[in-house]
Amino acid sequence: MTEGDYRHIYVVVEHEEEKLLQVSLEMLGEARRILDDFNKKYSSKEKVVAILLGYNIKDISNILIQHGADAVVYADNLELRYVRNTIYTKTISHIASDRDVAAKIEQEYAAQFKRPRYMFFAADSIGRHLSATVLAHLESGLASDINKLVVGDLQITHQNKTGGKPLIYEKTLEMYRPDFSGFLWTTILCLDNRNPAMQKDYHPQACSMIPGVFDIIQPDPTREGKVIEYSPKFDEQDLKVKIVDRKIIKSEIDFDSYKAIVSFGRGVKDSPEQNIKMIEELASEIDAQIGITLPLSKKPFSVSQTVDSTYLIPDRVIGTSGRKVSPKLYIAIGISGAMQHIAGMKDSEFVIAINPDENSLMKDECDVFIKGRMEDVVPLLIEEIRKQNQVVQAKVT
Ligand SMILES: Cc1cc2nc3c(=O)[nH]c(=O)nc-3n(C[C@H](O)[C@H](O)[C@H](O)COP(=O)(O)OP(=O)(O)OC[C@H]3O[C@@H](n4cnc5c(N)ncnc54)[C@H](O)[C@@H]3O)c2cc1C
The missing domain is CATH 3.40.50.1220 (TPP-binding domain)
Known part of the structure; x- marks a missing residue:
């Protein structure tokens, strides 16, 4: 693995009718905090990259930059107006492995770029579904419903992963998930197989993040970032599922008007x-x-x-x-x-x-x-x- 193979945190943001969901800003906030520490610790210059899909959505990019993104890769297409798993999975997976996009984010390592280092999704109904299909596409692992993230250099000894030898895994994302009603934490790691008998890289290290857990950073209107357009290509097969009607079903239970x-x-x-x-x-x-x-x-x-x-x-x-x-x-x-x-x-x-x-x-x-x-x-x-x-x-x- 070279320095340029896996870089940056890609954050898949969500919006409803061009209004960003709160969890998108929360994910950006956490990505910013993680990467600021990461870049300091490893003397690196990796970026927070927001992935934005939809129709007429380019203007949202500024809000994402103000909230911590260094770059926004957006795909603006009428077919992407509402979430459809097949075309969303395809577009996100392509953006995440596209060297031309990587070059626009950062020229230096673009020739080696394979995949993002880390990737974040929201643990809501859309993000949970998309994260699973995108990561299957990218042939890596996924930790779902995470509420704490730490980057560390870990010594791992594992029969399959390391062939039983102790090896240091640098820059590993420790993904914490509350289990058993929150009384226990499970730490999930997504590790490359370094055992010569079954060598395989598992990147990005990806997770879905529980909404409402991570803090949004104070927006900075003077922050600057790159806005990169990506033109998705679909074939007939991709567009087989069509949305013929769409209704927002309102909950029957009104919580908002009660004190x-x-x-x-x-x-x-x-x-x-x-x-x-x-x-x-x-x-x-x-x-x-x-x-x-x-x-x-x-x-x-x-x-x-x-x-x-x-x-x-x-x-x-x-x-x-x-x-x-x-x-x-x-x-x-x-x-x-x-x-x-x-x-x-x-x-x-x-x-x-x-x-x-x-x-x-x-x-x-x-x-x-x-x-x-x-x-x-x-x-x-x-x-x-x-x-x-x-x-x-x-x-x-
Ligand atoms: C992916 C995922 C998503 C989830 N989403 C949600 C969600 O949106 N909302 C949610 O609520 N949970 C959610 N959960 C479940 C969550 O993790 C907990 O399991 C759940 O909230 C626990 O419910 P509880 O507090 O009713 O039950 P328990 O954890 O069993 O707690 C019962 C409590 O009652 C107390 N008790 C016992 N007897 C009495 C008594 N006589 N009088 C008063 N108190 C008593 C006990 O001391 C205990 O603290 C989710 C879990 C997962 C894995």
């Missing part, structure tokens, strides 16, 4: 029907909308048809697989505080958590932690709120 949200998780398990009704009562007292954690939408408990169809539904899920909310008050009942859930509610102004386990991750995310079982705490809360409401009403009349 308070009461959410519950698997902690309702001891008597799900009664506990959910009790939570419904609490929500009604404070005029709150009701949210749930992802496992509840998989209907793990046997409850009445009404409770099931009203509450245990995907539209109520808060988190990376559901909705992002930012109410004034968020009450988390029987929720452990997994990263994927927190990403959906961390912008709430004031958070109360009710949980008997004071080691639950939710404790770090709340303003008030009530240690206790919901069966004991929620009735007291309802009683107290009713008393307070009566006092307020008495003062008004």
